[in-house]
Structure formats: C-alpha cells, structure tokens
Amino acid sequence: MPIMSVARSLLSGVLVLLAVLAAVLTVPARYVEGTLLDTDAFVAATAPLADEISTQDAVAEALTDTVVGQVDSGLVAGALRPVIGEVADVFVRSDAFAPAWEEASRQGHAATVAVLRDDSDVVDADGGVVTLPLDPFLEAVGQALRDRGLPVPEGFAQTGADVVLYASDDLSTAQSAVAVLDRWTPWALPATVLLAVLAALVARPGRRLPTVAVTGGLVAVAMLLLLVLLPEAVHAGFAGLDVGASGRQVLDDAVDALLVPLRTRLWWAFGVGALVGVGSAVAAGMVRRARAS
Template sequence: MPEPDRAPAAATAPPRARNALSAVSLLLACLLLPFGALASWAAHGPADTDRWVRAMAPLAADPDVRRAAADALGDGVLRAAGPELHGGAGPFVHDAARSFTRTEAFATAWDASNRAVHTAVLRALRSDAPAAPVTVDLAPVVDRVRHRLTEDHVPFAHRIPVTHTRVPVLPAGDVDRLRKGYRVLDTAAFWLPLAAACLAVTGIAVAACRRRAVTALGLGTALGGALLVLAVAIGRRLTLADLPAGLRGPAAGGVYDALTATLRTVSWLLCALGLAVALGGWLTGRYGPRLAARRRARGSAGPAADPAPEPTRARA
C-alpha cells in the first residue's frame, strides 16, 4: 500500500518546484522592468542636449526668470564696463537688460546658453580625465546685450568689452560625484532591462502552465507601469514644491513635463502592453479549450450516412 502513495507525490513535486521558480523569476522581472525604464530615462533622457534645450525654452518667457536674468546681465555689463557706466548710466543699463529679456534675441541667447551649459556638463560627466570645474563662456550673450544697448543710444555702450570670461557652472567636487552617479545609471540602463527580459523568458519557460505565466507577467508589467506613472506624478509634485516660491509657476511645470515626456510614454506603454498580454492569456484560457473541442468535434464527424431503407411489406 505505501508504494501507490509515493508515486503521486513524486509526480506532483516537479510541477510545484517549476511553478515556484517561475513565480520568483516573473516577480523579479516585473520589479526590474520599471526600474530599468527609469534608469534608461535618467541615463539617456536628460542627456539629450536637444531635448534639454527644448525643455528649458519655456523658462525664457517666465517673468521671474526674466527678472533674474535682467539683473544678472545688468550687473555683469556694469562690472565688465568698469567705472565708465556706473552712476547715472546704471538705471539705463538695467532697463536695457530688462527690455532685452523681452525680445526674441534673449530667447535665442537663452537657448544658446542652455546648450552650452548642457554640453559642457555632459562632456565633463562622460570624460575620463580628472574632475575639474565646469565653466561656460557667455561672451556671445554679452555681445548681444552690447548691441542692444548701442541701438538704444546708451552712453559708452559701444565700449563694453566682450571678454571671454569663463562662468563657473559646477565645482570639481560636484562633477566627481555626478560622474559616478551617471556611470551607475548608464550601467543600470543596459543591464536591468536585459535581466528583466531574461527572467521573464525563464519564468515562462519553466512554468508548468505557460499560459498562466504569461498572464501573470502581463499583469505584473501593467502594475509596474502604473506605479511608474504614479512615481512620475509624485516626483513632479515634490520637485515643484522644492523650488523657490518665485519659480513654482507653469513654466517650471512645463520644464518637468518636457523632460519626463519620454518616461511617461514608456510607462503608459508598459501598462497597455501588460494589460493586452494579460487579456490575451485570459481569453485563451477561457475560450481556447472550447474552440479546440469544437474543432475536434467537427473534424471527427464524418459525412452523414444514408438512412436505412424501410422494410417493404411482402405482397399478399
């Protein structure tokens, strides 16, 4: 009698182990997938100079940004000009700087400055040379301001020297710290999606019921995408809350939305793809056996036999 009891146990043990291994693999794949998407975005999304410039462009129309830029430009022009423009000419310089921030030339200079800063920072992060301070030459901006002051007939404006002054952007200590973080993100952006794909394939391959494994993977992928959408929304609220009160306007929100547009798109695609896969697996499990049974029934049924002739009565 003990022998028949051992046989069923031995027969059910392998499927349980396979299901456990499949569940662990699929769970890890669903966890790594949103983190891989986030790492890929962080390593390659803001690193795109054109996307960065487009994201920062709306700030050129923000009144607080214009005011701060005008003050900085006016003070910079006065420092560069020396004592010749101090005194009574100071208000004219600041008025001209404020007028300049409302022109198309300022928007062009704003984009050029952001492009120069982003390119310099990205070059420093990707370089293998010892960490050094990141500086940017803003001489083109000073040249545009001098041209505008000359058109407004500001005294001695044509004498403003356009010197190639290097403006500090990042100290060497910050460059070294950001470089290490960037390299970690760059490595994670490659390995996390690859690991998630390998775990997903393994989880489906070893599952005792692959249809259920595919359905579970779809649901997990959709859940990961939904959590990523929620994380982007929470990050937006926290990021805007940490900004100074003068910068918490639509422009700052527009910058955040522009920088995270790719991440939001990927998040919604994960949700849609996961739900589609899960729905396909559920429909296959619910209606697949019925359709297969109907096809087998139609295939096994041969042509209808001719009805048997009725017996004829013998003639009297």
C-alpha cells in the first residue's frame, strides 16, 4: 500500500477518534449550558419537586425555624413553635406552594449562576454557598399566622433568610470550569461535525462511507456508555456535598430530576449516531454491490 494511502488512513482514523471525543464532550457541555446554567430550564426541571414529600418537609422545617427565630422571647417562641409548624405544614401541602417553590428556585438559581460566572457579590469564591431563598414562602406563612390572630408584622417576609443547599470550599474551580464551558460550548457541535466530515474526506477513495459509518457507530456506543456512567458519576459527585439531614433527600430528588434532560440529550445523540452509522453502512454496501455488478 502506498505511503500516502497509509498516511490518509491513519489521519482519517485520528480524526474519527477526535470527532467521537468531541461528541462525548459536546453533549454534557450543552446539557450544562442548556439546563444547569439556564434558569428557565432549571426551574422547569425542578418544578415537580414541589410535589415531593421530602421537599415539602424540608421547606416546612426551614420556615418554622425562621419564623421561630424572629420571636424575641425564647419562652414565647417555644410555645408558638407547634402552631407555626402546623401552619408551615399546611402551606407546603397547599396549591400555593408550587408557585412559591418555582419563584424561590428561580431566585436561588439566578443568584447561583451569577456566582458561578463571577458576576455576583453574594458569596466569596473561597467559601461559597448555594442557597434556596425563603422569602417567597414566608409571606404566605405570615398571612396564615395573622389569620390565626398572631401579631405578625407586615414586613415579616423580607428577612433574606434562606436554606443552605450545599457549601463549597473551592468555588473558584467551579467558576473556572463554567468559564471554559461558556467559551467552548458554542463551538462544540460545529467542531464535532467538522471533524467527522474531515475524517470522511481524508479517507481513501472507497472508504469514505465506511468511515462515516464507523464514526456514527462509535458515537452511538459512546452515548450508551455515557448513559450508564454519567448519572452514577453525578450522584457520586453530589454525595460528598455538605448538606443537612433534611436536605439529603431533597438534593437526591433534585439530582434525579436534573438528570432527565441529560438522559434525553444522550438518547437523541445515540439515535443520531446510530442512524448515521447504519445508514452509511447500508449505503456503502449498496455502492460495493453496484460496483461488483
């Protein structure tokens, strides 16, 4: 085989591997940008958590602690705690909770993304926290307490209180990763397609369709592997976060909810890869038979 043909085959093979690697990086990157860092998508993905008992219990507990904490007298606070807890429980199981949950999620996510993009003074990069603001819930609880004859002031809900979802000792690393994603993601898909096209063009005559078939097949296999490995890796990553006892189940439920869009993207990428691979393989077979005849 001439040296030039060997060189073209090797270069084509390298480009195929680079295209597959780019695809493996592209799907998670677009998921992070399109879901985890997009407030509207994040709120839509986590909205069903408002119906989870673990979420309702965690928010009710946080609301109770916040309201009780604003009562000056410890004796009075202790006496009122059962009443406040009951009101909080009723609220989180009412129809008013879901809109409040979405608003709190929106506020908390927008603040978190601002921090990750180093566009906020909310937290220090060396001791960052991600929180869920409680103000959207407090006014409803305060009104319910007023309805029971308790003297709750009108400005009661503007406390700035929140629930710490997790704390990070190395937020600067996350900020650096987000900065890289912001620069890379817009070019990720075009780069993947370009590498795949170049791999086919560089291939020897008669090997271009098979090269496309191999590229599509490898992408499909890679997506299947990501479908198995990525969710486990995400859960393992969040397992080490510092969360309270009541926050653990909420966090696990949130991770499960946020993995749904990721799995959807991976299945779509698998489908495209499989379709391209099978289609190109069939086309290559038809070309061979036509030439043979």
